[in-house]
Amino acid sequence: MIEQLRQTCRRLLEEAKVNVIIGYGQSSADGPAFPIFITKPEQVDKLVWNDKCYANLTTYLTRNDVKALGKPAIIVKGCDERALVVLQQESQINREALYVIGVACDGVGNPRAAKCLVCDVHRPRFADEVVGDTAATDAGGGRYLELGEFLKKSPAERMTYWMEELSRCVKCYACREVCPLCYCNRCIVDKNRPTVIDTSATLKGNLAWQIVRAFHLAGRCVSCGECVRACPAGINLALLNLTLARAAEEHFQYRAGIDPQKTPIIGSYSLEDKEEFIL
Amino acid sequence: MSEVITRKNLQDLVNAWISRGNTAAGPVFVKPDVCMYEKLSSGERLALDSFVHPTNSIKEFYFPRHEKIYTYRFKGQKLELDDCEPARTPQLILGARPCDAAAIAILDRVFNWDYKDKFFNLRREATTIVTLGCAEYDDNCFCTSVGLGPTAEKGSDAILLPLNDGEFEVRCLTDKGKALFAGKTQTSSQEAKPLSGPENRVDIELIVAQLEKNFEDPAWREIALRCLGCGACAYTCPTCHCFDIVDEGNAAGGARVKNWDSCQFPMFTMHASGHNPRSTQGQRQRQRIQHKFRIYREKFGETLCTGCGNCTRNCPVELGVLNTLLSLREHALRSSSEVRG
Numbered sequence: 001m002i003e004q005l006r007q008t009c010r011r012l013l014e015e016a017k018v019n020v021i022i023g024y025g026q027s028s029a030d031g032p033a034f035p036i037f038i039t040k041p042e043q044v045d046k047l048v049w050n051d052k053c054y055a056n057l058t059t060y061l062t063r064n065d066v067k068a069l070g071k072p073a074i075i076v077k078g079c080d081e082r083a084l085v086v087l088q089q090e091s092q093i094n095r096e097a098l099y100v101i102g103v104a105c106d107g108v109g110n111p112r113a114a115k116c117l118v119c120d121v122h123r124p125r126f127a128d129e130v131v132g133d134t135a136a137t138d139a140g141g142g143r144y145l146e147l148g149e150f151l152k153k154s155p156a157e158r159m160t161y162w163m164e165e166l167s168r169c170v171k172c173y174a175c176r177e178v179c180p181l182c183y184c185n186r187c188i189v190d191k192n193r194p195t196v197i198d199t200s201a202t203l204k205g206n207l208a209w210q211i212v213r214a215f216h217l218a219g220r221c222v223s224c225g226e227c228v229r230a231c232p233a234g235i236n237l238a239l240l241n242l243t244l245a246r247a248a249e250e251h252f253q254y255r256a257g258i259d260p261q262k263t264p265i266i267g268s269y270s271l272e273d274k275e276e277f278i279l
Numbered sequence: 280m281s282e283v284i285t286r287k288n289l290q291d292l293v294n295a296w297i298s299r300g301n302t303a304a305g306p307v308f309v310k311p312d313v314c315m316y317e318k319l320s321s322g323e324r325l326a327l328d329s330f331v332h333p334t335n336s337i338k339e340f341y342f343p344r345h346e347k348i349y350t351y352r353f354k355g356q357k358l359e360l361d362d363c364e365p366a367r368t369p370q371l372i373l374g375a376r377p378c379d380a381a382a383i384a385i386l387d388r389v390f391n392w393d394y395k396d397k398f399f400n401l402r403r404e405a406t407t408i409v410t411l412g413c414a415e416y417d418d419n420c421f422c423t424s425v426g427l428g429p430t431a432e433k434g435s436d437a438i439l440l441p442l443n444d445g446e447f448e449v450r451c452l453t454d455k456g457k458a459l460f461a462g463k464t465q466t467s468s469q470e471a472k473p474l475s476g477p478e479n480r481v482d483i484e485l486i487v488a489q490l491e492k493n494f495e496d497p498a499w500r501e502i503a504l505r506c507l508g509c510g511a512c513a514y515t516c517p518t519c520h521c522f523d524i525v526d527e528g529n530a531a532g533g534a535r536v537k538n539w540d541s542c543q544f545p546m547f548t549m550h551a552s553g554h555n556p557r558s559t560q561g562q563r564q565r566q567r568i569q570h571k572f573r574i575y576r577e578k579f580g581e582t583l584c585t586g587c588g589n590c591t592r593n594c595p596v597e598l599g600v601l602n603t604l605l606s607l608r609e610h611a612l613r614s615s616s617e618v619r620g
Contacts (some may be wrong), residue, residue: 027602031418032597033597034505034596034597034598035505035596037463037504037505037507038503055595055596059507060505064559065500065503065504065559065560065561066504073464087558107476167308168317170344170510170514170515170537170539171344171510171514172509172510172511172513172515172541173506173509173510173512173544174509174510174511174593174595176509177507177508177509177595178507178509178595190544195525198527199523199527199538200440200527200538201344201345201527201538201539202345202534205345221559222416226595229595230509230511230595232334232335232511232514232515232593233309233315233334233335234309234310234312234313234334271397278457
């Protein structure tokens with residue numbers, strides 16, 4: 001499978017179809033995988049694909065340093081590809097100027113990451129080509145189980161939980177930087193004329209920041225889980241995003257990054273829009 | 280002969296310390312798989328094994344992520360200012376890694392340079408730091424490459440060395456350390472075995488020479504390409520100490536505060552004009568490494584890195600100081616072999 005992936009990449013570079021391959025590399029067989037940028041056909045042997053390939057590489061597509069390399073080919077898992085759908089809907093990428101190599105995925109992590117246990121996009125659906133195969137089947141339906149358990153707690157218990165969790169946030173913004181959909185040139189927390197959100201990593205400032213971020217991702221977050229993986233304080237930020245993802249699905253039958261033909265809920269308005277979920 | 284303390288007595292020591300109205304901090308498992316230095320509510324929360332390095336550093340307890348310098352109030356046309364006094368409550372940090380304690384001694388230099396930082400110094404005075412020798416290390420550790428090791432004593436008031444049966448040998452290094460453990464230890468014939476650290480991973484002298492002679496190294500662009508520009512490395516680093524000063528308040532008044540900042544953020548060097556002298560991530564990564572291994576050394580004679588590995592451990596894309604230094608060496612060797620051709 002890895003040979004097929006490398007061959008595809010070699011061909012794309014040799015035929016000058018693309019200028020750079022955004023993929024995964026590894027320093028040693030048992031070491032962690034990390035993003036690499038391949039610009040020459042003779043470098044394609046550096047590419048790897050295995051269950052350590054956590055990163056959602058689509059976050060690089062909107063970055064100036066990477067854009068400067070020219071037309072990219074990108075390696076995506078099914079979950080990462082959902083971010084591509086949203087980026088395209090929001091006119092952040094030109095799909096024609098991008099070659100998408102999908103990898104069929106059994107899941108990442110050993111034991112498997114939480115998102116993989118409820119995955120229903122093991123095979124990328126809109127890639128220019130898909131490499132490999134997987135026996136994994138759609139988990140179906142379990143994606144809000146963890147949230148459901150959490151919501152069984154009383155509001156006071158949930159508040160205590162978030163106060164404890166968010167007290168550990170130092171505002172390193174790793175959650176924002178790994179997120180493919182946090183692509184604003186100037187994030188609202190960096191606006192200082194005037195300051196909109198306290199820059200201080202106090203409980204008040206942290207709560208404001210994480211709530212603003214979750215709301216900005218409402219109906220957009222594709223649950224790739226990168227923010228949770230990146231957080232040095234181990235904060236389960238996914239619970240915030242899942243709450244809004246579930247609201248989008250329950251009230252608008254909408255899941256971000258699943259159907260490119262559907263109008264994004266935040267980008268559309270209908271007189272039939274229900275409002276009963278607004279407190 | 281050695282002085283020995285049991286885990287139970289260490290916990291009691293912490294509890295007695297807290298009951299006197301003092302504060303204590305140390306490694307705590309905040310989740311089953313996440314260990315962090317946290318304020319301790321009791322000695323029982325203290326983690327003394329089963330972790331390599333907490334995901335944060337102890338700098339938080341000297342140089343908090345957020346600190347008020349003074350408060351202000353508008354009274355008509357007048358402005359009233361009030362100084363903020365740093366806490367002088369005696370503080371105990373127990374179970375810090377040697378690489379964290381060493382960092383505080385390194386930070387003494389910059390916080391007592393052209394300006395003596397009262398906040399840092401008063402906390403430093405009020406703090407007793409007891410380190411825990413490292414029984415394990417991981418692929419991210421490189422303390423031995425920067426002249427430290429699993430039992431390095433720099434910055435510590437006392438060091439604990441694990442013995443076999445849940446006991447610790449105590450070596451007091453300063454008067455503060457002696458005062459803390461006076462009457463709390465038993466003399467024993469047991470002595471801790473020497474602990475082994477990671478092998479030497481990178482020749483720092485070669486790095487320094489490379490940084491000195493090749494500021495415009497083209498390697499930076501390539502190395503930093505995958506850097507996402509977050510502050511996970513800097514904020515979990517025991518030696519990174521940059522901060523921003525901002526006013527937070529409303530029309531009635533507010534506070535001028537010091538908040539952690541990182542050279543990896545584009546905003547760090549953004550001018551009011553919109554011009555940014557470090558406009559690429561390569562320039563920002565270069566700054567971080569140049570500061571740690573050349574600039575700080577030229578100014579203060581010390582390397583601004585203790586090899587704790589937190590930058591790599593917390594990096595979402597496996598960068599961090601060690602991997603960056605290794606890549607720098609690889610680039611240097613590659614280009615010199617290209618020249619020899």
